[in-house]
Amino acid sequence: MTDPKGGVAPVSTRVMNLATFLTQIARREPDAIALVMGDIRWTWAEFEARTDALAHALQTRFGLNKGDRVMCQSQNCLEMMQAMFAVWRAGGVWVPANFRQTPEEVVYLTQSSGARLMICNAAFPEHARACKAGCPELTTILSFGESDFAPSVQQITAESLGQRPAVAPVLRDDPCWFFFTSGTTGRPKASVLTHGQMAFVVTNHLADLMPGLTSDDASLVVAPLSHGAGVHQLTQIARGVKTVLLPTERFDVAQVWDLVREWRVSTMFTVPTILKLLVEHPSTVAADLSSLRYIIYAGAPMYRVDQQKALRTLGKVIVQYFGLGECTGNITVLPAHLHEAEDGPTTRIGTCGHARTGIEIQIQDDRGVELPPGQTGEICCIGPAVFAGYYQNPEANAKSFRDGWFRTGDLGHVDEQGYLFITGRESDMYISGGSNVYPREIEEKLLTHPAIGEVAVLGVPDPLWGEIGWAICVASGAVGEDEVLAFLDGKLSRYKMPKRVLFWDALPKSAYGKITKKMIREELEARGLIGEKANA
Known part of the structure; x- marks a missing residue:
């Protein structure tokens, strides 16, 4: 068939229902162990x-x-x-x-x-x-x-x-998953993931993150299945990899290594904070790490010193990727063989890798024009891993797409070989322990306190969590840090709670009277609270 313009007209956009991954492996290996949690075992059948x-x-x-x-x-x-x-x-x-x-x-x-x-x-x-x-x-x-x-x-x-x-x-563009993310407003938005998109994501994960998986592998889940870990486990099921869940919500490093040894765990999905805890825990010294093949980390930048320590402790088994929920992680990959523990002339320190298979990255200026290597602009991408848009949110869709390119809102540059370096964020969002935190939501809660008239929340570097939130407040009466934190308790999820509350007489403002976080950060540095003076 041809369309009026002479091209081939689509006959069907029918795709496989994602649940078929389970049916396929259950037919091939019905009696093999599929899921483990504590003393419970489920076979694929x-x-x-x-x-x-x-x-x-x-x-x-x-x-x-x-x-x-x-x-x-x-x-x-x-x-x-x-x-x-x-x-x-x-x-x-x-x-x-x-x-x-x-x-x-x-x-x-x-x-x-x-x-x-x-x-x-x-x-x-x-x-x-x-x-x-x-x-x-x-x-x-x-x-x-x-x-x-x-x-x-x-x-x-x-x-x-x-x-x-x-x-x-199902059709290629039929929704299968609403993956909640947030914009600068702080209100969560439902990113619509589809059956066709997720089939590509699974294939891409197998190609770029964990090549060569078989049913002899085992995967340990150390992060919530509601987000990236759920996508990771879907990939494991596609290859018949057994999934091992921690027996309780409590994250116990020694228990993690016991499970790795018992089940010969070869893959894990984690975030830099958890990876840092795994590497630095005393039990790691005596742990049997011989089965590990791929420890995937994503969700936040990782300090170079922590990356080096992980490589020296675990070996060349760590794999980094960069990707938002809207792209289900599929923007870049830094595979295990490109991780180097030692700094050298060929070591790309600070990169989050190159474009994933089937994905194209551009660094664009404010007009959508591609910038040359070395110049900083907004990180944009196209490819089958990009979501179908935000559910019932045309305003957010219009802002997030330009000429078919998805605009990540992150700033960065690429080198001559196409390796990506993230240098900042357009929004005020910061990442704490692998979770996105949006200051406006916290600021709105703080401003309901009767004694707080102005507030700005921003992320500052932290060696454990990557970033933590500081709240800079202008108060109209006597109020202390403990009182403010007690006031927020129960109004926000724990990971969104600011770790410090400071009180200033006034917040620096622009000529238009707008509270400017850049000026607040500069003031924090001038006071020696963050930056080189704080670390001296």
């Missing part, structure tokens, strides 16, 4: 049967239709992975929240996504009740585990075992 059962129940008992959004509020558990695949199989859209968020925050995510169904871990009854009260479109709530607010996924699965759902047919 059991994982598949439980997924089928839940997907059937979602369709027949709870009326889940293709395109319906399913909110998930839970810490890591085996049933969370089961639910993700069941939702896809039934044709729904997976909408996971960061389990550390407050009930108020999850209510907003549920409302803005238009979720009709929610699956909430039994450990979060307040979140379930808040969403039930505040989200009129929410018709059904289920729970992971026994609870007093909803029927359990475990019981529903047991009642439906042996049932097969109608696997939803």
Whole structure:
């Protein structure tokens, strides 16, 4: 077939439902171990049967239709992975929240996504009740585990075992995952990830981050499945890699190394903060690291000294990537063989790697013109890993795309060989422990305190967390740091809480009367609180 212009007209944009990855490996290796958590083991056949059962129940008992959004509020558990695949199989859209968020925050995510169904871990009854009260479109709530607010996924699965759902047919651009991110407003936005996009992401992860994975490999999950770790585990399932979850929420380095030894763990997804903890813990000295192949780190810059220590401790097994949620991590990669512990003439210190396979990067000026190597501008990219846009947010879409290029909002430059160096951010957002923090949300909460008239929150370097938040306040009355932090407690997720609160008589302002963070940072340096004077 040809179109009127002489090209080939598309016959179909039908693609594989992502849940088929599970079916394929369950057929090939039904009796092999798929999931591990504490003393619990699921084979691939059991994982598949439980997924089928839940997907059937979602369709027949709870009326889940293709395109319906399913909110998930839970810490890591085996049933969370089961639910993700069941939702896809039934044709729904997976909408996971960061389990550390407050009930108020999850209510907003549920409302803005238009979720009709929610699956909430039994450990979060307040979140379930808040969403039930505040989200009129929410018709059904289920729970992971026994609870007093909803029927359990475990019981529903047991009642439906042996049932097969109608696997939803999907097109390339059909949504499968709402990946929540935020802009400079601080209000979370739902990045729409699609079945076709995610199939490319899985293929790209296998090509660029973890080449050569087989069912002999094992992957340890040390980060929340709601975000990057969930994408990482989808990639593992595509190759039949067993997934090992930590038995509790508590992050215990010695326990991590015990699990690495027991299961011959070869892959992990982490952030620089966790990688630093793994490297520096006393138990690492005696740990059996021989099975490690790929430790992926992303989400924040890593100090060179920490990178060197990781390489000298773990060997050349660390892999870095740069990529926002909107691109599901697929912008750059610095593979293991390009990591060097020693500084030398060929060592590219500070780079986050080169463009991922199938991705093109440009450094652009304010008009969208490509800048030459060495010049700083906005990092922009195109490729099949770029999301379909923000859900029901045309204003954000118009701002984030220009001539088909996705604008990351990050500033950087490339060298002559195309290696990317991130030099700053257009927005005020900072990254603490791998999580994005948006100052305006914190500032708005602080300004509800009766004694605070002006405030600016900014990220400052920290050797453990990468960056931490400092709040610079102008107060109208007597108020102290402890009182302000107590006031914020419960109003923000813990990772968003500022670590320091300073009080000044006035905040520096521009000629237009605008509070300017650049001037505040300069003042902090002048006072010797940050920068070279602070480190002297």
